[in-house]
Amino acid sequence: MTATLDATPEVGAVPSFEVTLKVMRYLPSDDGSTPVPHWDEFRVQAHGTDRVLDALHKVKWEQDGSLTFRRSCAHGVCGSDAMRINGRNRLACKTLLKDLDPSKPITVEPIKGLPVVKDLVVDMEPFFASYREIMPFLVTTGTEPTKERRQSAEQRERFDDTTKCILCAACTSSCPVFWTDGQYFGPAAIVNAHRFIFDSRDEGGAQRLEILNDKEGVWRCRTTFNCTEACPRGIEITKAIQEVKRAMITRAF
């Protein structure tokens, strides 16, 4: 923003405004009855520097302590607070309220396609099961070298983009193919496979390609780019998936 004389009443002053949060509630009770998901509205006073996470904190700390959501670092690297804000998957800790048109209610829902445990907390196990399946660790053969495994800057650059993943599930839970039956490996698993497949030090590439050459693997990707748009780290996910597809085709022919 460019500073203008008439728009700034006081140097360093942060504009404050009232904002309505429309949160999707899902509250399992002790008596075992099936809870009905419903919207709850909260009004909070927020500053121009506040994020959706700050507003959720205000609600939880000052209005309704039962509001449940995950957050750990609150600074965009732990990947705990991915949620559907105004219909788009984002990290609550990286989304400023002022960027969301605070004059209208801001909708907050859990990410789609994973079972909801409570309010905004979903069961991430199906997501991590796919992640574990692609073997997200270095696979080597032969004897351990006595020094580091050397790699040139170009070789490191080859998979640099996919090392940025924080496993927040924003991509996988934005994928319409994943929504249908939740059997698709999902963009996040493929991104993390890409990170090792194109690592010159790794020798498990063929195995990983074999795992993803599945009916529920890369071939279910329809290149809708939802994942690329949702990624809070700006990873070019669809491109990574296409690169894995290409590696499979050059291997098969």
Next chain:
Amino acid sequence: MSLVADPKAPRPPKAGPGRRTTRGNTELYGWVFMRASGVLLVVLIFGHLFVNLVAGEGVSQIDFGFVAGKWASPFWQVWDLLMLWLAMIHGTNGMRTIVNDYAEKDTTRLVLKGLLYFAFVLVVVLGTLVIFTFDPCPTGSPADLLPSFCTA
């Protein structure tokens, strides 16, 4: 569909160690076929449209004699057969992926795919039969409706 997101995932995660793997090159070949047949179909279909609608006397030339004349030549038999098979396999495979992507219940998926494969077999068998068993000179037909090479 309700206005709000379904709190339950469409299907619970599979029990046991890991998912049932469905590995293999089937989907890979399917993916490559869609691209290769797509390119071929563009050539075949636009060639077909040009020969039928633009070349010669244009649309007005199409009658029984024109079609019969084309199918008397092995070149057009192969052309039309390729077009029929590629278009049907390409289209059916496309519909299959759409059904897989959108049908949430197993029974819906099964019924839709059953109908799809039935339609595929019906059209391919009938079409192939017509291309190969077509008689350009049926006996007892007026000569002015038949192609020029027919000798009554």
